[in-house]
Amino acid sequence: MKRKPSTEATAAWIRLMRVQSRVLDCVEQDLKKAGFPPLAWYDALLELSRAPSGELRPVELERQMLIPQYSTSRLIDRLVDEGLASRRECKIDKRGQFVEITEAGRELQKRMWSAYSAAIEKYVGSKLSDADAVKLSGLLDRLGCSCGEMKLPPAANVNESTPPR
């Protein structure tokens, strides 16, 4: 008799939870040991640096990063405190504001990418052939119902220092 979640599905669920938390932990540790702030800071800086003029509305950032509103608000606080971003008022909508990445922010993002990319290679790239990485992505995407687009860099002359998204 078939059980509702098959043992196969249940096993996959457990792996997904365990492996992700383990791998994320390893990467975060490497970053921290190199003296860098948490990954969330990198993600935010990357989004900002990619924005047309280096600035975004908090609500945009929130949608890009898929984190709750209050979380965005406080993350911006910390970035601003550290001089990595600055707030600008929004003339056309006085409720809102713009958050603009600073030069220091851009620089930190670049420096983090070298440690970050090394960690990705160490904990993911080196464990999987490119073909397997593609298979894994495909299987994961099937779970990520309505998970958003997730465009990669425009595939231009990316050669080094190419940040992920």
Added chain:
Amino acid sequence: MKRKPSTEATAAWIRLMRVQSRVLDCVEQDLKKAGFPPLAWYDALLELSRAPSGELRPVELERQMLIPQYSTSRLIDRLVDEGLASRRECKIDKRGQFVEITEAGRELQKRMWSAYSAAIEKYVGSKLSDADAVKLSGLLDRLGCSCGEMKLPPAANVNESTPPR
């Protein structure tokens, strides 16, 4: 020229992070909406209920669940506060103790499994064929270097109410 982490590996990393957090979030929300405590409580109760006489040393629990020591300590505090487990002193090692699941704890674990298994089916099982679930598990395992054994239920007459691990 090859970049250090290939785009394929980077894409897989991003999916892994995003999909896991999304799926975990959905499952936790379903549990919470059904009035249940967090998944970590379920994991702990399951480990305890599986132990030979329904009790474990905190240090064992810690190793099974792969969470830090202080986290285990406080999780046990909460289970005890809610009457789901109780602490017993350990005669043979007076530093240590035993944590024993109570009847209420066993019952909660069983009730949670029905909501939990439904959520797994909803967010994982229904999205993937069994064969694909196996492929996904296999790929994830390759990342989980030294991630521990992760034995599934002894494959006895499991028919319903079979908890995962």
Added chain:
DNA sequence: TCAAGATTGATGCAGGTGCATCGAGTGGGG
């Protein structure tokens, strides 16, 4: 034009987590 509702962003509070450290207890070598 104006009131009702939606949207933007901040924040008080409760609770969870990581880090460092502590005290108690064990066990092995001199």
Added chain:
DNA sequence: CCCCACTCGATGCACCTGCATCAATCTTGA
């Protein structure tokens, strides 16, 4: 036998998160 190193578990602190809610502003529709 005793001391030192180690293990076990708890806890103070800082920080982070989720939740609810707030004030300010914008938008819509009668």
